[in-house]
Amino acid sequence: MDNTGDGTRGESKSERADRRWVELLQEVRVAQTGVQIMLAFLLTVAFTPRFVELSSADRNIYVATIVLGAAATAALIAPVPLHRAVTGQRMKPRAVTWTSRLTVTGLMLLLCTIVCAMLLILRFVLNDALAGWIVVGVLAWFVACWVLLPAWVRRTG
Template sequence: MVQHGRRPAERHETPAERMDRNWDELMQELRVTQTGAQILVGFLLTIPFQQRFADLDDYQRTLYLTLVVVAAVATVLIVAPVSLHRLLFQRGLKGELVGAGNLFARAGLVALAVVMVGVPMFLFDVVVSRSAGRVVGGSVLVLIVAVWWAVPWVIEVRSARRGL
């Protein structure tokens, strides 16, 4: 049996046990992600009630509204596996549930990354300058790409070279 297309499975478990474990791991990951997404949404929702909101220029207002929509999309995608589970519970579709949950989680992480780039970009734009906002947003994007994509890729490549 092969796991992730490269390494032999280290566990002796039935397909049902593996699906249960995969589902449990996905839920643990989403608990962490969901909290962060909800905090970002909550933060964004308070901004219009601040006195300086009326002073935003068109770019800032458009960026803000885009971030609100993308944050809502991220939250919906990250919470979607819970809804799927409630609707498909005990119907013998655990494999399909895990697969769909994985896709929603990945899409939610992409949307969350956009918000995590956009929020500091927006704040620095408002507080410092447009160019500072772009530098900070670009820096956060580089950090996310490095930590969320490049590091796992390097770990996988090194592991494959060692024959693990």
């Protein structure tokens, strides 16, 4: 076993951590932009004239959506303060591990935010039953794209 790196690229542990860190940051940048735009849009909804037309259930869905969006934003921005805190401490491999965990957590929270936002919007424009079925279908598609496909590729790769 190669204790200096991953055994396939001839990298040291430090080089591998540096490479993985750069890859993670690129991934997080994509997710951060999306979640921040969505949260900003969601925050403005409460100030629209039609917000008062929402039922109590829809207001609860809205609150859940805002909280989930804020939590996703926090998880996806967390790599920045984490990196600042450990820079120069020779902890990059641990920072990469934690950043990876935060990214996965942020993506799952983003998925929940998207599902709740769709549920809220579709309940407002369609009947509740149809909205529920559409949201379940969209959730299944996200799970297929974000969970099942990567798991299948990893298992068969």
